[in-house]
Amino acid sequence: MKRIEEKHPLAIRWFHWINFPVLAVMIWSGLLIYWANDIYHLNLGVASIHLFPNWFYHPGYHESTNKGHALWDLDYRLAEGMAWHFLFFWFFAVNGILYVSFLILSGQWREIVPSKDSIKQAVQVILHELHLRKSSPVQGKYNGAQRIAYFSIIVMGAGSLITGLAIYKPTQMAWLTSLLGGYEVARFLHFWITMGYVVFFVIHILQVVRAGWNNFRGMVTGYVLTDEEAPQQ
Template sequence: MAEGVLEIESAKSGELTPAVYEHPWPVRFCHWVNTVALFVMVGSGLQIFRAFPSFGAKIPQKDLLDWPKAYALGGWLGGGLQWHLTFMWIYMATGIFYLGYQVFSGNYRQVLFMPRDLRGVWPMARHYFFFGPKPPARETYNPLQKLAYTSAILLGVLSVLTGFAIWKPVQFSWLAWLMGGFHLARVWHFAVMWAILFFVFGHLVMVVLHGWNNFMSMLTGWKKDPEYTPR
């Protein structure tokens, strides 16, 4: 897509810097709405969890952990539920808009992890975690990135499905059944949250490591001086 590639000419030296349009606005829009929505969903979800911080029986109740009130949103269970039941619609709407856009625009090719990406995962992981040589960058996302983002999207879908299983265990009893019953569905919903938080943590570390131009690309779409040769 040649229309997404530019050369920026410096007024002083006449030097040319390449720039590439990496993120179409629907992707950026969904990314930032989702940033807020995830923050609210996790914060209010932990508030809801505080009401019964256990996965066992009510009698006798054995608490799993004592989550501090300061790190939960909504003030009390009712408040947490209000935030959760409001933002889940924003969370789902962004998710549906995002998936729809990716599929119908064909932009999903940029991010969807495919079997051919498999062999590129280990060299990239070796580079990040064990100081291996840096594999040459060829496209917007490297294979490890595609794996991470594709997993994150799947986790998003799972968070919605597990959520529905515990919010509507009668109307969607088949969902709860798929997850091993209502009781286990609540465990899955909690586990999916931690998996998403694990992704977010890794994501933030990478954002810090990759600097300003990379960060700006999620705001403006344009990445100045990319690591790969734009096609």
């Protein structure tokens, strides 16, 4: 017997889908800014990768035309990047604050904040997904791995705002900047939190694809179709 179950409240869906383009603009404009002083490396022990190689900013660049692909053109645009960044951080901040407020006030935080079983459950989930374990653990709205991932992303969002303010206003908010270990440390953290979003995004998309249409549709419509028996009235 099929029935329709509510999965994601309207507010959560709005926060989620507003955040997507806003964060995209923040990461894109952040790259325009980072280009002007791209000092970080990814150290993999044997190799150190410069973030980012020149081709990354301007793929398909030809000296003859002095142009690359128009859709992916990230160099020499620092001023423009700062202007977009300092407009859209307001939307990112307000959306994030409203989202967390909603989680708290609606009690939805109980679905996301990791519980004491979450780590154990997360290990079981990962083993199951790697086909090393037959049964998947029992779960509520989110399993342990999801709880840890989604809660981390909220903490990272707060981290982006805090480290961002620390490098945006290191005099007005000098107390915050020094609390984080200084201007350079705050900038370092701000960058790597963003890299964390990119990693999250890749895994998130893979998992959404794996979970299938019904689950994805749940984040759009708010409802999922289930095969379960209807509960006894």
